[in-house]
Amino acid sequence: MDLNTITEVVRPRTRAELPSWQAGDAWLAGGTWLFSEPQAQLSRLIDLSELAWPPLTISDQGLCIAATCSVAALDALPCPADWIAAPLIDQCCRAFLASFKIWKTATVGGNLCMSLPAGPMISLLAALEGVCTIWRSDGSEQRIEVTDFVTGNNSNVLAPGDLLRQIDIPLPALKRRTAFRQIALTPVGRSGALLIGTSGRNGDLLLTVTGSTVKPLQLRFASMPDATLLRASIFGDIPDTSYHDDVHGKPAWRKAMTLRLAEEIRAELAGGALS
Known part of the structure; x- marks a missing residue:
């Protein structure tokens, strides 16, 4: 869609060249949402492409993902063999309600900054x-x-004029075992619940709840919980007010799916614990 209220496009090459933020400004990275609907309130775009941030950087500390990295570039990353959490990248990329054409343009940072439950x-x-x-x-x-x-x-947490630069993934997190579960009301619909569990060599569990809740929530267990403890923790630590309510799923259904998927994840990781 054409944005016919835009009168200026600024293309900074360094942080020092970023213009002072003013009413009517918007950051432009992939632009897949920005150009998807009218933006009558905007008059200037600040194009981030010429900042030329390296999309992905692997180091001894882990993985650095530039906010402007495309989903397609992330999905194509050849990960080190000992990053046993790497399959999560492919699984989450395919959880998008979007075509491969969008993948090539949409950015990792853009999805994070949209901050939608199903992101x-x-x-x-x-x-x-x-x-x-x-x-x-x-x-x-x-x-x-x-x-x-x-x-x-x-x-x-972004205030007007703030800019997401990058996301750093610590190396230990990339070496944890993982289990992924996603469900939607329709076969290719938006996620109603998307849960991920990770476990280290000590048998702990980190359960990340997204999709069903309005923001990402995590439950940590020092050792693998049994089904009763996991269920009680979800009831106790995730308030009913945290479950999202829209046409893609009512809160009661999202809560039920959270409980179901969490137990599937727990059983999978408990059954494959490293000795």
């Missing part, structure tokens, strides 16, 4: 214990966990 990059980055780097509009920098970055349905 599969949120699911992936939260489950892998990602940490966001934010360039604040006042010139400062902040690091914050993905689970704290998203604060609700279509809301996050």
Whole structure:
């Protein structure tokens, strides 16, 4: 869709060249949502493409994902053999309600910044214990966990003029065993619940609940819980008010699916525990 209210496009090449934020501004990365509907309130786009951030960087610390990295580039990443959590990348990319054409343009950071309950990059980055780097509009920098970055349905910690720079995935998280579950009301519908469990060599469990809740929520267990403890923890730690309510699923159904999928994940990881 043409944005006929735009009068200027700015293309900074460094952080120092980022213009002062003003009313009517918007960051432009992939633009798959930005150009999908009228944006009558906008008058200037700040194009991030010429900042030329390396999309993906593998180091001894783990994986750094630039906010402008496309979903397609992330999915194509050749991961080291000992990153046994790597299948999650493919699973979450395919949880998108989008075609391969969108993959080539949509960005990881864009999905995170949209902060929708069904955002599969949120699911992936939260489950892998990602940490966001934010360039604040006042010139400062902040690091914050993905689970704290998203604060609700279509809301996050970014203030006007703030920019998500990257998400860092720590190496230990990439070496954990994983189990993935997703469900929707229709075969190719938007996720009504998307849960991911990860477990280390000590048999612990980190359960990440997304899709069914308005923001990503995590339950941590020092050792693999039994079914009763897991169920009680979900009832006790996830308030009924946290379950999302829209045409893709009512809260009662999302809660029931959360309980069901969580138990499937627990059973899978408990059954495949490393000795």
